[in-house]
Amino acid sequence: MTRVSENSTTLSIRHTLNKHKSKMEDLQMKGTTLKSMRKPSDNPAANIEALQISSVTNDNAQFKRNADFAILQLNITEKALENLTDVVNKAKEIAIAQSSDIYNADVRRNVANEVHQLRNLALSIANKRVGQRYIFSGYKTLQAPFDENGKYLGDTGHTTLEVGKDFFVQVNLHGKEVFMAESESDSKVKHPLEKFPEMAAGKDRNKNREIESVEANNRDIASVGEDAGKYTETANIFGLLDSLAISLENNDPKQIQNLLEKFDTAITRLVTLRTRVGSVSSSVMSNVNTIEANDISNMERKSKLVDADVTELFSDITRQQEILKTAYKTSEGLLNRNLLDFLR
Numbered sequence: 173m174t175r176v177s178e179n180s181t182t183l184s185i186r187h188t189l190n191k192h193k194s195k196m197e198d199l200q201m202k203g204t205t206l207k208s209m210r211k212p213s214d215n216p217a218a219n220i221e222a223l224q225i226s227s228v229t230n231d232n233a234q235f236k237r238n239a240d241f242a243i244l245q246l247n248i249t250e251k252a253l254e255n256l257t258d259v260v261n262k263a264k265e266i267a268i269a270q271s272s273d274i275y276n277a278d279v280r281r282n283v284a285n286e287v288h289q290l291r292n293l294a295l296s297i298a299n300k301r302v303g304q305r306y307i308f309s310g311y312k313t314l315q316a317p318f319d320e321n322g323k324y325l326g327d328t329g330h331t332t333l334e335v336g337k338d339f340f341v342q343v344n345l346h347g348k349e350v351f352m353a354e355s356e357s358d359s360k361v362k363h364p365l366e367k368f369p370e371m372a373a374g375k376d377r378n379k380n381r382e383i384e385s386v387e388a389n390n391r392d393i394a395s396v397g398e399d400a401g402k403y404t405e406t407a408n409i410f411g412l413l414d415s416l417a418i419s420l421e422n423n424d425p426k427q428i429q430n431l432l433e434k435f436d437t438a439i440t441r442l443v444t445l446r447t448r449v450g451s452v453s454s455s456v457m458s459n460v461n462t463i464e465a466n467d468i469s470n471m472e473r474k475s476k477l478v479d480a481d482v483t484e485l486f487s488d489i490t491r492q493q494e495i496l497k498t499a500y501k502t503s504e505g506l507l508n509r510n511l512l513d514f515l516r
Contacts, residue, residue: 189499196492207478218477225474231337232463239335239460245343246453248302250446253350256297257442259290260409264435267416267428277423284420291413295322298351310346317347322410324348336459341452345445351409409438 212219266287270280298308298318305313311329318324324347332340412434419427 222477225470238333242333242343250449252300253446271428280420284417287417308347
């Protein structure tokens, strides 16, 4: 039995052995996980930074998923605009050819059938979908944006996605801005003396007079209220194609000539929209490249914070094993002594 006077030595040896075994266990766990930290208290500052990097990485993963959908939507929209531009260009070519006096009524009636097919193709493009979602319906993505008559049934909503930190992009175009160009005109003719108040005195009875403007299409114009005398002119692609077909069927080359400028306007608008969609798509892809570069930098930084240096780790394990063996051998001689050993 160990003497009471040797209790302090025994406790010291046990404490030393437990300390070396704890270090060895910690190194073995790090060797198993290849992580430099087993718990946050090992390095609080590095642990906080590593958690922040993990949060940023998770956010970037969602941003990249949003960007993938945005690029898909934008690419399909751009392709639809390209196809629609081809349709309008084809219709314009027909209008240019048939506006001359070379062709007779029979030829124009036959060509009108081709224009009807172009209109059907334009309607198909207008009702294009990504999965079950219509791309030109605004927010009403589950409803077809145009009916057979070319009437717009959607709204003017623009969908935006966050593809980067505080970086939002518009990923859709609604049908009105693609297939219709609206411009507000004012039919109210201002009094010629309104710029000269001193000359307009005493002419109050004529101050608010409205002059009605009569349009070729017999458009009704409101003449009362805040927006009195204002109307909206609409260049509808479906209307242009219908007008071209009717003009061909009626053998009216003069009316066909009048449509050429409207076709030019429609084509210019489509090219502008394609440019806008392309620029947004390009910015999204550039942002994705930036996110991926940041992810690589963040991964490298996180690796330095939490990953163990394998060479250093296994060197420490080998050294700790030797220390533990030495401690066992040293303690063995002390703990196995009895009373006779001390009396010698």
